Amino acid sequence: MEVHAGPVSEIIARHAGHPEMALVALQEIQAQSGYIAVEAVNALTKALGVPEGELQSIITFYTELRTTPPAQHRICVCHGDSCAATGADRISETVEAHLGIAPNQTTPDCKYSYEHVYCLGNCALSPSMAIDEQVVGRCRPDTVVQQLERASESPAWHSRQDGSVYPPGDGSHA
């Protein structure tokens, strides 16, 4: 399959001839489409002159890169040192009970994916989790479920992305 004309092919064209931009191109493609499709890897191989095996090994090395579409909402419970010291286990137990899945799994309706992460930089307000791009501090088992429900009402996070790594508007200070 070919990559159709559109944002992804524009990203690839912009980095053509620049093998050193492989990681940036992969990140931009993922920000655009939510994941990195096989066709995009093929097109990138040709445009950048980076062998496909090399691109695959880059994708598998970086845990943030994925080759399948993400769930609508991404739940990350922090198990970094500070959160582990303040009850992260109870937060993930609650999340697991509510969603009925284990870490690195996705609910059958593709609504939520769930993973453990190691530090969100929110350690003074531990325990923390991230629901999509929103970090939630001082999590408590009794409020986590409510937070998850609230997330399910908002649109899927990757469909809100504008091609930049972060959702539009939040970097502004106006």
Add this chain to the structure above:
Amino acid sequence: MIDVYISADMSSRSIGARDVENTLRSEQERRGDFRVVTTGSRGAFFLEPLIEVATAHGRVGYANVNASDVAALLEQGLLEGAAIAPFSIGVVTEHPFFKGQQRITFQRCGVIETGSIEAYENASGYAGLRRALSELGPAAIIDQVKRSGLRGRGGAAFPTGIKWQTVADIVSLKKYVVANGDEGDPGTYADRMLMEGDPFALLEGMTICARAVGAQQGYIYIRAEYPRAQAVMKQAVQSARDAGYLGASILDSGFAFDVDVRSGAGAYVCGEETALLESLEGKRGMVRPKPPYPAISGLFGQPTVINNVTTLATIPSIIVDGGDQYGSIGAGRSRGTIPLQLAGSLRTPGLVEVPFGVTLREVINTYGGGVPEGHQLLAVQVGGPLGDLMPDSGLDLPIDFDAFSAAGSMLGHGGVVVYDERTNPLQLAHRLMAYVAHESCGKCAPCRLGSQRAAEILDAMRRGETQPDDVQLIDDIAFAMRGSSLCALGMMAPTPVLSAIQRFPMWFSEVNDAK
């Protein structure tokens, strides 16, 4: 017009500061008698969401505000700085959390409007670069940095001036300055706060460095978990270009330097400088053997200064006030101040900037407020997930790079995580080793296989299946990892596990009554 300040820091927003800000903005539109200014955070996260108001006596604070409190606060005289229970904390800098601190690197963070170049200039921002461009030549800049005694805040505590000198001394058409914003140590957040709260300090520090070593291009590598820091930094780069602080002829001096912001993609090892450079070159973040050091052969094989974000953001103050001034603060060979990031089981954790030399106990008790009522301190881990687990009796150690390494510990990036009795030392040891197994880049067998095997053994132990020679086996693995790993991840990984075994031996013995 009265200025009302609210933090837009990611952490502050994780407990509702965004809602408070939005409510302030709608009240502002309705009343029209004040201005809403967004800042970073000062680091007293237990006070957030914190509203501050500029008054004749200084900035007055209202702590732990909910969005639903805002209208009433305004009615009760918030704009005049009135005392309103239970929110008022008086003049913010007089608060016990801030009173003993000495803020140099974080002098503007949480104070000035973030992302505003005018606010930065009004707070002595870019005075250092102006001085570096007009008064000081490259050699004099490096001399000031050497005099300051500044050592890297990213972990290895290498003298910054010497690193810069090495790069400056090499003749090369291309040189680079790289800011390490990977901040991978769980329990740390100083770099994130700086990038979100005082982004121009980092850019100014990088530009001064570029001037000193003769670099034309800079990169800021920020971990993927910090989307807001990335957004703020990208915008700051654009503003700096627009104002002539970056670009083809900075402040019409003829000196050219520009900066690009890059995102990590979820790999702890990419905080290691050579892995980071590989990642910047678009590859997998595999650690390179050293030598050659990045200063000689770094990004794309060119001489490269790679410094931590906090290190670089400290440079402008050193150039403005002089290296001797900064160097007059501190203890032993640890000069100046260090931002410590308090985390874990503490009553009032937050970011504390103190001169080197105060004791760890003082920091934990005076600023962190000690462990919460009804709990006892189990251990303190300083310097990230590879740091030693210190018992209560070890807390009188002064905050000093060399005192820590002499005690078999490390200060690292200044993370301080406190564990109380609710933490099971065996679980903790397992978690830390499993983390290394997960994050190992896989280049050397002792690290890749050893961490995997040690994590498996610890996993079996915590399930109650301890074998007679398990501790010996872990010891052997630790010996191999320490002796033949390429980078500190593998070399230091055994430290916390061995110190857990040493300090809490009953948890690791075959007949385990503690469990």
